[in-house]
Amino acid sequence: MMTIQFMGTSDAQGVPRLMCDCAVCRQPGRENERSRPSLWIQTGTHQMFLDLSPDFRQQYMRLQLEQIPDLVLFTHAHHDHIGGLGDYADLCFWHGRRATLISPADVIESILIRFPYLAKRPSLVFQGKHAFSVGGWEISFHRVNHGANGHSYGVRFETEAFRWAYVSDAIQLTMDEWQPFTQLDLLILGTSYWEEKTPVAKRSVYSVIEALEVRKIIQPKQLILTHLSHDIDIREKSSSLPPDVHFAYDGMRLSIASV
Numbered sequence: 001m002m003t004i005q006f007m008g009t010s011d012a013q014g015v016p017r018l019m020c021d022c023a024v025c026r027q028p029g030r031e032n033e034r035s036r037p038s039l040w041i042q043t044g045t046h047q048m049f050l051d052l053s054p055d056f057r058q059q060y061m062r063l064q065l066e067q068i069p070d071l072v073l074f075t076h077a078h079h080d081h082i083g084g085l086g087d088y089a090d091l092c093f094w095h096g097r098r099a100t101l102i103s104p105a106d107v108i109e110s111i112l113i114r115f116p117y118l119a120k121r122p123s124l125v126f127q128g129k130h131a132f133s134v135g136g137w138e139i140s141f142h143r144v145n146h147g148a149n150g151h152s153y154g155v156r157f158e159t160e161a162f163r164w165a166y167v168s169d170a171i172q173l174t175m176d177e178w179q180p181f182t183q184l185d186l187l188i189l190g191t192s193y194w195e196e197k198t199p200v201a202k203r204s205v206y207s208v209i210e211a212l213e214v215r216k217i218i219q220p221k222q223l224i225l226t227h228l229s230h231d232i233d234i235r236e237k238s239s240s241l242p243p244d245v246h247f248a249y250d251g252m253r254l255s256i257a258s259v
């Protein structure tokens with residue numbers, strides 16, 4: 001059994017964007033209200049976070065956990081994915097909780113440049129690695145192109161019964177880069193816009209239109225789209241997706257019963 005909850009599902013700026021007058025940002029109702037992207041994951045034995053967004057504090061209150069997850073994985077060191085680390089570190093400090101934070105070494109290095117005061121906290125153990133296992137799951141990080149923003153890592157989770165991956169910040173992957181994300185039961189992919197007119201050299205995340213093309217090649221059994229900007233009106237666009245493709249929303253929960 002594994003449970004995954006989307007703590008946040010927006011792009012870097014959140015929805016509504018600050019001081020934006022577009023129809024989605026001004027829309028009444030909460031269907032398109034999105035906070036910055038991260039996941040809470042529970043295996044049979046462990047709880048973990050995948051990224052800690054700048055909205056971590058509000059997201060954590062919503063989760064109503066009885067225990068502080070003591071494992072954190074990071075996809076890359078951009079603000080929308082690590083901005084909550086300070087809040088998480090203080091939460092652990094206040095409750096005397098020891099935590100392990102894992103990502104490939106280059107990401108850990110970038111994180112510690114941005115949070116130098118956390119490097120010496122004895123309760124936080126930073127580990128630079130590409131693969132490890134926990135609660136019966138093999139977890140591995142795979143470098144992916146993040147376009148104009150450099151590179152990021154997709155994270156793959158595998159047991160004999162189920163394979164899924166989280167690739168929130170990626171664009172124009174080669175077939176070699178896609179290789180670890182083939183034969184998946186579930187792919188969670190970041191798509192900031194429905195369709196982008198900006199020249200591809202200036203972009204950093206897939207669009208929905210491109211994701212639907214990728215899906216034909218990679219063929220995950222299920223595709224969930226996250227990292228959604230104010231360009232995506234869930235109320236309007238969900239019905240335009242194929243039946244096995246869905247938009248994520250804040251608080252959305254998935255249960256993987258087969259493991």
Ligand SMILES: [Zn+2]
Pocket residue numbers: 011012078080081168169227
């Ligand atoms: Zn991002």
Ligand SMILES: [Zn+2]
Pocket residue numbers: 076078146149152169
């Ligand atoms: Zn990014």
